Amino acid sequence: MQKEIIIAGFGGQGVLFGGQVLAYAAMDTGKDVTWIPSYGPEMRGGTANCTVVIADHEIGSPLVKNPPLAIALNLPSFDKYESLLAAGGTLIVNQSMVDRSAQRNDIHVIMVPCNEIAEEIGDKKLMNMVAMGALLSALPEVSVKDVEKALEGHLPARHKHLLPKNYEALKRGFEHAQKEWDKVPA
Amino acid sequence: MQKEIIIAGFGGQGVLFGGQVLAYAAMDTGKDVTWIPSYGPEMRGGTANCTVVIADHEIGSPLVKNPPLAIALNLPSFDKYESLLAAGGTLIVNQSMVDRSAQRNDIHVIMVPCNEIAEEIGDKKLMNMVAMGALLSALPEVSVKDVEKALEGHLPARHKHLLPKNYEALKRGFEHAQKEWDKVPA
Amino acid sequence: MAAKGWIEVSDTYCKGCELCISACPQDVMELNMSRLTPKGYHPAHTFKDGCTGCAICAVVCPDAAITVYREITKVNTPVTA
Amino acid sequence: MAAKGWIEVSDTYCKGCELCISACPQDVMELNMSRLTPKGYHPAHTFKDGCTGCAICAVVCPDAAITVYREITKVNTPVTA
Amino acid sequence: MPKELWKGNEAIAEAAVRAGLEAYFGYPITPQTEVLEYLSRRMPELGRAFVQAESELGAVNMVYGAACTGVRVMSSSSSPGVSLMMEGLSYIAGTEVPAVLVNVMRGGPGLGNIAPAQSDYNQAVHGGGHGDYPRIVLAPASVQEAIDLTVLSFDLAEKYRMITMLILDGAIGQMMEPAEMPEMKPVHRQDFDWATNATMGKRERRLLTSIYLNPLDEEQTNLRLLNRWKEVQANEVRYKEYFIDDAEIVIVGFGTAGRVALSAVRTAREQGIKVGLLRPITVSPFPTERLSQLTGQARAFLVTEMNMGQMLDDVQLTVRGRVPVEFYGRPGGVVPFPDEILNEIKRINSAPTAGHTDARDAWLTRMTAQV
Amino acid sequence: MPKELWKGNEAIAEAAVRAGLEAYFGYPITPQTEVLEYLSRRMPELGRAFVQAESELGAVNMVYGAACTGVRVMSSSSSPGVSLMMEGLSYIAGTEVPAVLVNVMRGGPGLGNIAPAQSDYNQAVHGGGHGDYPRIVLAPASVQEAIDLTVLSFDLAEKYRMITMLILDGAIGQMMEPAEMPEMKPVHRQDFDWATNATMGKRERRLLTSIYLNPLDEEQTNLRLLNRWKEVQANEVRYKEYFIDDAEIVIVGFGTAGRVALSAVRTAREQGIKVGLLRPITVSPFPTERLSQLTGQARAFLVTEMNMGQMLDDVQLTVRGRVPVEFYGRPGGVVPFPDEILNEIKRINSAPTAGHTDARDAWLTRMTAQV
Amino acid sequence: MTTPANNLVYERPEAFTETPTHYCPGCTHGVAHRLVAEVLEEMNITDKTIGVAPVGCAVFAYNYFDVDFVEAPHGRAPAMATGVKRVLPDRVVFTYQGDGDLASIGMGEIVHAAARGENLTVIFINNANFGMTGGQMAPTTLPGMKTSSSQNGRDVETQGYPIKVSEMLSTLEGVGYCVRRSLHDPKNIRLAKKAIRTAFETQVRGLGFSMVELLSTCPTNWGMTPVNSLKFVEEHMIPAYPLGDYKISDAIKQIKI
């Protein structure tokens, strides 16, 4: 088993941390995992992304050209990864930040109004966790519970009081995605 | 034909210049020649030497371990090159600065009181030219005339007035050596 | 009466840093929260009258995004070389 | 009367630079032209009486070649700690 | 110790601390800066020495000074910064004091970029500073390996009184992986009989210098170093093999290029191609002997690197034309994807090469046509 | 021009002047200092730029700046100083501007000594600065050759927009030989279409930089440089042969080691041994093709160097085990005498070697036993 | 809106290219750039100017000025500029350097370019940290200031004291003009521009080495808004780095702008 996930968006959208939480969740359930960010000055005010690879064997390449799974938190990321996604893959899109619909039809595009859902929960910043919840609907190897535990274990102490809202965000994202999947013709 | 000559003494005894004059003389008569000094901080207040190679073909090594010809202008040089000289070779020794006689008898050691002769000519500094004259007695490939021409051609202008004395020194050295050779049992 | 002036803020250059806003002596500038530049910034603009064309905003703008104009009050003043 | 002193110049270290000679306030030093050190220098020495043991020669010597002594005029002076 | 997610650069820093690092001197440069930043906090916390030097030149000479006292000392940098250390490295080598240097390589030459690259292999392994001097060079391919090799590097440096370099690319420096840290070792200052730590009235004074005015003495030093290197070659070669047993095609790749190749090898194996991977962990000493053995087994080698073919020469030097050697490289900060290497495997598998004299030439022709 | 006795270092300086050198930047270091001293007088005399830089680091970056304007510019140094130039050289290479650098090598590593050595071959030819970049490296063996190659180096640097290095050892820098200077060429500032010499209102502005933030652009640059290198390899290989026609043993040696070998070859020939000498003049590009041809003719090679076997690897890479390669080196500033090489010739001639896998090892064993 | 040209009070200088800068919003690197561009234009020397970019946030400076540019290794801009200027003495050559570039790694080069009295103009951006690499301590970081490599605040005992570069360089005879200005408000920006102008005039007249040190902001790494960053400059940087004229040679005092 090996799964590759790319999470992409603006700097400040919690892209890197989202990926780390996923990596922790996978690690804590005994899988091998790699997390690698894009780095350097091009990050300054621009876009950020990270790649997470989860496998049950020693991981080779930590980078992937055509991921089967991706989260696009903004429009440029949607543009980029819609075209790069592997055929048959799933792309979680933050609907709140894009103004177009999917163009490819050999991939699954799950639209999630992450910002709105996060704002409903009461913390705009949780938008990344909403998207993460949605992603998990397409990643059976990692459960929502696993991610919750990872958050509990690795969220910095000063943010621990935010745990319940994080859980809520994950759940809402997962549920929203489930509904979208149900719409997908089998 | 190839001949190697080492000229050695204290810094300040005109060792390097003596070698250069010889090199010029050889060059001006159409031979190939190399001149190479010992260099660097060990020269500071210590000894200096240079190696001249004269040949009628492209010269390989500019350095030589056991030269057939050498001039030793002081005691340390006498000590060093007496032992290094090739068997059958000739060593011109500045008798004025050594207090011992030769130990090897498979080489020709020609003692020349260079300082005294130079002082007689009226310039202590010409001691190197006295030795050079003596050397020429064992180096038929370069004549005293050749060296005189080299001096004429390459002595810095401000020293040109010293030419006659230089000639004198060469001649006296050569003649002294001739006499010594005559003493050598055939 | 103070001179009347106006400014243009370039969408290409403005990064919404607010330095002009805090520097404007007439307090006539703000970020335009209803617009985004192609780079995704809310650009600065004058939101009310009162600009004198003093160009202080342009002096502090790190992105040379502001062009400043002033109404010419005295016309035909001969220019001495 | 000036103190009476004397010096020793080490053949191992002296390089005949003459700095001591020119510094000696009593002008009692010169190079010893009749001797050569193992390195080939004419070493400094005192060539006449008059050394006061002032140690100025030692202070200027770049090669720490000079040892300076002085005759003890007051003996048994108790040394207070 | 349980596994934690560690970022490569920070893992190296913490591993060094646990191995008894007493002093760190460095200068910020991407993609290495986290090593310095981490240690800027961690070292003072433990009462150990940390200095952000004025430059890499300053840093390497601070390392040199501390190394002379016999403590465990390290610096880290990235390509341009490491180039500035070449004089210092040559001095450290000539003085025979142990020191550890980490190079988190980036795209070059010149300012280049900060993307992952392996183009300082030759500098680390062959050229670099002036003069003949051997050095140990380790090339981790994962965060765990980065930790383990960091610890090892101090032991090797001390054992052989030799520079030990870790070369990794930005990808390994920046990535996070689950990894286990070694126990924290108490700092144990060894009483080396060469260390210049002041006599304290207890011994004869010591000198540490790289000057040998007499060429014959310098020659002796050169030969001593080379003889010591023979010991290193005999004892310290390390590599890792994957799917080698029955491999007919053997890929040779280190660091990230090696692990990317592993992905390709897996896929190729699924497709029934008998391909294996030899991943040198010590690129200096190079696993010459093992590679030579494999020359009897493999019908072709494929060298993969994130450069224009540097380790390639070492492979060719060993293979000596007995089997074809092919090359696939992505220079300039590009990390190859597994499918590119898979394509190479397939190409070699289906149309066995005649064995060109220069694998680099053939690759260049293909690359140039392609882009 | 009639021949004059020229000292190697001064000959290089004057030759550069005659080739149109417009700027020299350097820092004193033995055994190279005469280049700087000569030019400190000569350049201002001609109204050209001379700066004694604060350091070699300063010097190489002054060279870099002047090179960007398209003028002929040079620096010179010796081993430790050249190590300090590695970052700058990598930048110059990455920016593709022409520059000439002379390294009058001395014994190393570290401070070493000032005696003649050839131990920066690897640094010059293979490693050196960070990143992949080709460079032309010329190795004169006489004063005349030093002159001719100095002139050539400017032409090559400009033609290929590439660093051209002269590596020579202190012996050639310090020796005098009869040599002919080229005519004084008037300075002719070429109007390169890349030179940043200010627009003067006549053209679009230009940039010269070595930064390629996008790895794909950097990769393109790397490949462009390598393709240009192929041209250099095709056009610029230079070497000199002695007694090669019927040689059964071929010595390969450059610079002083090469000319010392010539003396040994002469003596060996007198003794009836069929030995010849291949003396590479361009050590980069290396005369691979010619050496490969000779592999068909020779029954053994002997590489002689004043180091511990650096060019040796390049020879072995070419010979690829087809014939035995033997090595004789004197590192650390020792210049071999002809009789030492003669002994090697005789050894090889009388007891043909079985062809060890590593000539360096065999040599080291012999040397270690000997001293 | 029709705008007769003579209504124009201020517009983007022509010495600028049309490329938007990559600087963070509100970073006063941009102001410094603009001032240099205005001066080049006013002095009508754009055509004959060659810039030397540093390694630092201003590494891409070459994209923004409509003049020839070269890009130096980190800290070596003064040496590279020396190389350029010595072979093209009639051109105007300037370096633009950060405090990491000039005062840390490049200390040797700047001191010697100044000591030699190279006819160069140096624009020195003191923003108290290494901006480009993510905000590490610079030689100019204030005592107690937190950076990513002085996480508990710069401890002068172990991490040293700030270097006052202008004061230091002014001890050198080769220096013609050396002043410190700030970019934190319109008045000081105007004074900064005048200083930049004087520095270039110094060069054009061959009066020796000229440098303008500019106190600048780094909102991103200081973790402040751009507006608060300006306040930080006023309240903390200026007391540590007093504005002033550290050296103006007599010949330069005569220059009237």
Next chain:
Amino acid sequence: MTTPANNLVYERPEAFTETPTHYCPGCTHGVAHRLVAEVLEEMNITDKTIGVAPVGCAVFAYNYFDVDFVEAPHGRAPAMATGVKRVLPDRVVFTYQGDGDLASIGMGEIVHAAARGENLTVIFINNANFGMTGGQMAPTTLPGMKTSSSQNGRDVETQGYPIKVSEMLSTLEGVGYCVRRSLHDPKNIRLAKKAIRTAFETQVRGLGFSMVELLSTCPTNWGMTPVNSLKFVEEHMIPAYPLGDYKISDAIKQIKI
């Protein structure tokens, strides 16, 4: 001649080894060495001292002092000393550097060691040229002075102005003690020794960076007798490099020797 020990007025310091120096006759490098040895001995710190030798004529300094020694790359002694001192803060660490070493190639390292206030002592030998390599121009060469790389005399227009190192470093806060002395006569030699003593006391008490600049001779490359060289120092060097106390921190002023 029997010499009762208490007759002794002066003898070669014990902190010296028995190796004769390689310096040219009359070179005041030797005087500087002797003073350092005397101070180490008087302070009783020979046992815990580690010296850092430069590349320059003093490259073999390590042969002459009976203390541990390391030999730095040209100009990098202050960095190397920093490395030593940071891991052995209770040892006494000094560098001994020439003006080529410290003021030319090593400018970056000395400025930063000083700025960091490293607890080191630097003995800085200003002899106005690069002695070891045969007398090239140094940053401290006097205007108009002939050297092998300023053969018509140093032309300040193209070859720059002398750097007054003590004055320059004294602008740095990390510097505790920075003075210039001369070795040209007995009185000044005594003052030099006192300064060296104070510098080491500064270090021993942890009061920051200390440096003594010593005007020194180079008879060989100046082409003068040793005696005339001393006169040259007095008549030409001192006017260009005034002797004096450039920085003495308050704490150090309290030290009584």
